[in-house]
Amino acid sequence: xxxxxxxxxxxxxxxxxxxxxxxxxxxxxxxxxxxxxxxxxxxxxxxxxxxxxxxxxxxxxxxxxxxxxxxxxxxxxxxxxxxxxxxxxxxxxxxxxxxxxxxxxxxxxxxxxxxxx
Amino acid sequence: xxxxxxxxxxxxxxxxxxxxxxxxxxxxxxxxxxxxxxxxxxxxxxxxxxxxxxxxxxxxxxxxxxxxxxxxxxxxxxxxxxxxxxxxxxxxxxxxxxxxxxxxxxxxxxx
Numbered sequence: 001x002x003x004x005x006x007x008x009x010x011x012x013x014x015x016x017x018x019x020x021x022x023x024x025x026x027x028x029x030x031x032x033x034x035x036x037x038x039x040x041x042x043x044x045x046x047x048x049x050x051x052x053x054x055x056x057x058x059x060x061x062x063x064x065x066x067x068x069x070x071x072x073x074x075x076x077x078x079x080x081x082x083x084x085x086x087x088x089x090x091x092x093x094x095x096x097x098x099x100x101x102x103x104x105x106x107x108x109x110x111x112x113x114x115x116x117x
Numbered sequence: 118x119x120x121x122x123x124x125x126x127x128x129x130x131x132x133x134x135x136x137x138x139x140x141x142x143x144x145x146x147x148x149x150x151x152x153x154x155x156x157x158x159x160x161x162x163x164x165x166x167x168x169x170x171x172x173x174x175x176x177x178x179x180x181x182x183x184x185x186x187x188x189x190x191x192x193x194x195x196x197x198x199x200x201x202x203x204x205x206x207x208x209x210x211x212x213x214x215x216x217x218x219x220x221x222x223x224x225x226x227x228x
Contacts, residue, residue: 034215043205044160044218057213093159097214104148104167104209106216110159 006109023094029074030096038091050077121219129225138222140206
């Protein structure tokens with residue numbers, strides 16, 4: 001149980017285009033999902049907290065107009081990288097916490113590797 | 118954003134030896150978690166220790182937490198080649214259940 005999927009697993013795009021990444025909780029409902037970014041040989045940096053039915057909360061330094069987050073249902077959050085540039089190339093990982101109270105563990109998706117040419 | 122520090126940054130040991138990684142953090146926490154990440158892959162949750170716990174075991178893993186020193190350690194006993202990975206601590210310090218990752222330790226097990 002507690003599986004989180006991401007789609008696509010990798011994407012290559014041209015500079016200036018927008019890319020949408022999906023994060024789904026497959027066997028549980030998640031009121032909260034998190035989006036992280038990881039550059040090569042670095043740690044995961046929290047980008048934003050995605051709450052179902054409300055606006056996402058962005059961490060300091062993350063441009064909300066560039067990284068659009070939509071949490072339309074209890075099992076789906078999407079991250080859209082708008083007008084992508086080469087410096088946006090990174091590994092994007094989402095995580096989800098189950099609806100049930102007391103659940104402290106986050107379940108992570110397998111990640112999406114983005115390469116912007 | 119706040120981030121814990123881990124040391125060492127990199128560790129190379131012989132198969133069969135024990136590996137110890139340390140994590141320090143800055144503010145009071147609800148819990149601390151350890152994760153493993155194989156190269157270029159997703160994260161695997163290893164163990165969670167709550168702020169009122171001092172030690173926890175899971176198979177070959179032993180985690181300690183010292184809230185007075187704001188530090189934690191992860192011990193992997195009898196290491197195996199498959200343990201080669203990056204290991205991250207992550208602290209849950211908010212009411213929103215968000216966690217912040219440490220800088221990570223890259224562990225290499227030599228056959």
